[in-house]
Amino acid sequence: MSDEQHPNGNSRPDIQTPDPSIASRPCDLASVGTHVEKINKLATASSPDDNNTRLELAEAARRLVRALETPRETMIKHCWAQPSAMTAITTCVDLGLFEVMVNGDSHSTTSAELARAVGADSALVARLLRHLSAMGYVEETGADEYAPTNFTRSLCIPAISAGYPLLSGGFLASNIKFHEYMKKTGYVVPSSMLSGPYQYAYGTDKHVFEHLQANPPYGDLFNLHMAAYRQGRASWMDPQFFPVQEKLIDGANQSKEAVFLVDIGGSIGHDMEEFLTKHPSVPGRLVLQDLLAVLQQITTLDERIERMEHDFFDEQPVKGSRAYYMHSILHDWSDEQCLKILSQLSESMEPGYSKLLVNENVIPPRHAYWETTALDILMMTGFSSRERTKREWEDLLGASGLRICNIWTVDNGVESLIECELDTKDLC
Structure with a gap:
């Protein structure tokens, strides 16, 4: 038994702490071969117009990564890498840096040149792009030199880029402080739309829509983000969907x-x-x-x-x-x-x-898709x-x-x- 301190500050002597070495070993190395085999099979069968196979292939690739990662690596990804990528992308969107990168005369541009174009400190731009390159969102072509990817090019579309400043400035505080709100309210599912986790995080008594509209540009950014949310999704009025x-x-x-x-x-x-x-x-x-x-x-x-x-x-x-x-x-x-x-x-x-x-x-009762479950959490933390x-x-x-x-x-x-x-x- 262990009397190790729990992250919430409480001692949990009744809980057996796992062997610490488990955090440094791949999560599921035994399944790697199965995932690789499925990926190879799906890749052979895929085509540009076959969205179902593409989605299945993407999920198989995610399962492979999760199997290969150690729990420590997954933790660092969640706690450091993904929040830092959100920070870097949001800052670059606000700077207009991706437009400069995409519209430049050359395929690749130095961070110093990009910094001059947007009026920012070159050291700041270099550090932001270095992390985005490490995450695979921009291409590193040389020392402090970068080229756009299709993802980067898509960030020049207002509806796509709007989600980053919207979530960073208008929503995510309620996610970050959700555990605080839950502890204060006894871990009961939020139901009040005027005194829920969103209002707790932002210090407001307004409904989320009212708060966004009262704090420009978040209202306009929300509308743009909703356009992107619907982009490329199946339409109910198509014959293959609803008769x-x-x-x-x-x-x-x-x-x-x-x-x-x-x-x-x-x-x-x-x-x-x-x-x-x-x-x-x-x-x-x-x-x-x-x-x-x-x-x-x-x-x-x-x-x-x-x-x-x-x-x-x-x-x-x-x-x-x-x-x-x-x-x-x-x-x-x-x-x-x-x-x-x-x-x-x-x-x-x-x-x-x-x-x-x-x-x-x-x-569905089982195997819910990650987009849906992610939205469910956002609806709980933002809208109750x-x-x-x-x-x-x-x-x-x-x-x-x-x-x-x-x-x-x-x-x-x-x-x-x-x-x-x-x-x-x-x-x-």
Whole structure:
């Protein structure tokens, strides 16, 4: 038995401390051959258009690295390397350094030349790039000389780069201080959106969205980051994802006055415009709903799409639409708040005709994908909310008088569409 001091400051004489040498040996050397064999097999079968194989290959490569690393190396990666990379990338984004690196006349540039171009101390730039090179994010071509990678080039896209200053300045303090908040509150899952871990970390009584908007540029950076979050992800309206014709268009009211689709909290209309582009001949009206401040940000929008000011906590003004749609709305809110949103919808739906389409993550019982689990932690620390499991969705929607007809899922479960109807009879 050991009386070694636990990191939280408490002595734990009842816990047997493992042999310290375990931290210096590979985590799972015996599995390395299996991972290599799988990687070789997948690499042979992969193609540029086969996203499923690419994702499986990437996961196999991550498993290989984890097997080869020692626990000490993994700890150093978590505690030193990854936080330092976040710091370096964020600073370089703020400096505009990657744009200079990518737009330079030569393939590679010295850190001193880059520093002069952005007006920074050359020693600072050299140290930042040295670590980013060690992490594989820029290419070291000589002594204090660097060239961009495709990742570096992507950081010149505002939507991609926005996540770094946004998370560094507007979110991650709640992650870093989460253990403090949990200890103070008795390790109970956060549920208050106005006095949760985010408010504790940032010393505010504002909701996270209000806090970001009140502290520029974080509100604008959040909007950019959300655009990147959706980039390249499968779209629910594609035939290989959800059968729009069979489930929505067939059997829809053909009247020009009937509402076909309502996008609730649809921002400036990206999803609705994509839907209209892919399904230009749908019958009836298309309605985009959001707060007035959001709708006023719209610069261009197809004339078929109606703009309607609406707060989704209030009564739904559109009754009997063929479909009501919400994209990444409910994960921002606690179950209590979600019930208020959903009750307004269920009261507006026509039995046997209207559908609710919820475009969100659905965490599987096993083998959840890392993007989804990471987002779940961010939602807990930032919003006191969650990504939900299938069972949690069934409970939440069922309590709102709704029943799940089907859950349509692609790409490792990071995109799902929950198809719902009013729970009256066997309507699905």
